[in-house]
Amino acid sequence: MSTRSFDSLKLAPAQLQNLADLGYREMTDIQAAALPAAMAGEDLIAQAKTGSGKTATFALPLLSKLNPRDFGTQALVLCPTRELAAQVASEMRRLARYQQNIKVVVLCGGQSIGPQIGSLEHGAHIVVGTPGRIKDHLRKETLSLGRVSTLVLDEADRMLEMGFIDDISAIIDHTPQTRQTLLFSATYPDDINALSQRFQKSPREISVTAFVDDSLLEQQFFICQRNEKLSGLEKLLHRIRPDSAIVFCNTKESTREVCERLLESGIDALSLNGDLEQRDRDQVLVQFRQQSCRVLVATDVAARGLDIDGLPAVFNYDTPRDVETYVHRIGRTGRAGQPGLAVTLLAENERHRLDAISAYQGKELAFEVLAAVPTAKQHMPRAAYATLAIAGGRKDKVRPGDILGALTGEAGIDGKAVGRIDIMDHVAYVAVDNDLAGQALNRLTNGKIKGRKFKVRKLKGQPRARSRGSTGRR
Template identity: 40%
Template structure:
């Protein structure tokens, strides 16, 4: 698989995992975190064959579950190790196949928390002999509201097990969650929340009406083998795809609204270079590894600064280079300030729409770079002099 030299995260994590200790590890996206835990786990499985599930990997998205399953297939080519990805919704043919694998016991199970919990509720799934639990992209799982599902799964695992937590960012909520799960863990922190140095980050001021014409201009003047265009709005995907197709750029869209079959077909076609441009929501911002992806475009600024790091981290992976364009409208300017804080530098905001005949772009204002005030909602509280919340007094 052309792994010739271990990356820093692999150099540090593999010996710890082989020793059996718990681990919390964070490193830049695209630095080889998945191989850092898969290689030592497969080594253990090859030395101690079992008829039961040895390792459980929890991930936030079905795309990441499928990709890890494919990586296991490659890494375990010369050893006898079985794995299956557990994801999806509803009870069809996939459900029965997944249930049989869970009951019989594949060596490694990769699962999204909600789907795994649904199987466990049947009472047939047992993890009595599990040796290792891995939480991959742990911060994203918490962001997506999976904390209760994860804690449910944990209650059904043996107490005596190894726990590994991997993340590209290390916010306080991850540390608090780690305290509930990990036992005297070793810790690895490598350049957390920083994009790879090989990414050329460019920011463009543009109103919502100017974004698509600006996108077409940049696409016509940029040489790129593969491109992912991110948007926070699922409704924008079809608009972007139609505009690109009208301008002779072959593109397809992918979001959580698509069926699992359609999502897998689109992602497979993109990876196989059947088409050049994939338009997606943040469902593709975590962990997805695509060879020779050299351009990421953010139609809008991500809601969280750390999501920006993950989005642009799809390019310049494994010490390559890439480019990231981000469009800034007036209402998203406060989010740029958060990104600058994370990058620890001010970014240049380019204004080229007027020169392209698209009219003036929104002016970047320092006052707009603070989060706008939002009127509180819900019932009004009344406090007495001691600060105790009282009910609203009756009106006579």
């Protein structure tokens, strides 16, 4: 039996069948290295990036210990952002399908606390959330952590970077000392070690070296003057013309500056940073996923937990400050057997960062002089879709088929012109061919969905940030 086979773990036969049904064929590097110790009940401090399979690494041991008949909170997963918490909870529900009635509740800011309190009143085996909102529930005494047997700190480095250390400490004080604590971090700065020493018991240290698969991911580097970066990024996007791309910046101010320049050059772009309210963040991400925006300009923290299927390209407008962050960024493309492209702009005085990346990967990486790259004859095409927001969602019993039926029925839109549909609790988003968006908006506004009238609007432009004074990293 292969040591990468899930059969080598002490998992219930029903869970093994569930894993096979979900397409889990063999363990990833982090799973093979960490799961045996985690299943044995040991504390872990593991270095692993998004997309490495770390959710299953903590979910499988956690689920194996759950008592389905006890609706007290038996596991707590702390995440830095709402997006990551939602992603983790979704995967945990899939992994928990082999057991009946396992309840996973997400507790994050940016949404009303009332419905969350209502959910908790009916019990929750697993709670996934952000530190600030978890602390709110503890203060209101609407959440009890006295029966937690597993605590997970996911992307702990980002939680510390975002200033959550005091909240994390206060939350952990509410959990039993007998708990198992699993700490995951993409990078491993000194304060992660300090956090581990405070809250873990003789943790097993697991580090899976991140690598770049040259068969899937092409890396390109361009040297330019610092004041040529904006025009250089514009030139490369028009030349490469990816279907979609994430452009990474180191500061919030850079995301705004870059996004404005791209819009001026005719590139459909939106920025994602910590100045946006949660509702606006959700709308930006929906538009990017629905391809009504081609380029997302983001900071590392804002993009944490953002997982886009089939992302063809990543651009580093600002070179990351450490090699691990570089590998984490470019690892968002070239995944699941699909080819990817990672493009990095380097100012003349940043060549040492290319040397560091080369040394980390154990190979020499070539670069081009940006000024020598010819200007593209064609511009990057506009987004294929527009996103319509419908004021009715999951809580209103609205389903994707209802929206598709309204568009192809009363609205008379060809089904091929309808793209992705995303249903939230109180709002739904649908991508419609740009040329037909006006017709679809008019027909939905004046027609009905599932026999009911809903307000409908077209999402347009960058949401207004709550503050423009800060230039921090979030």
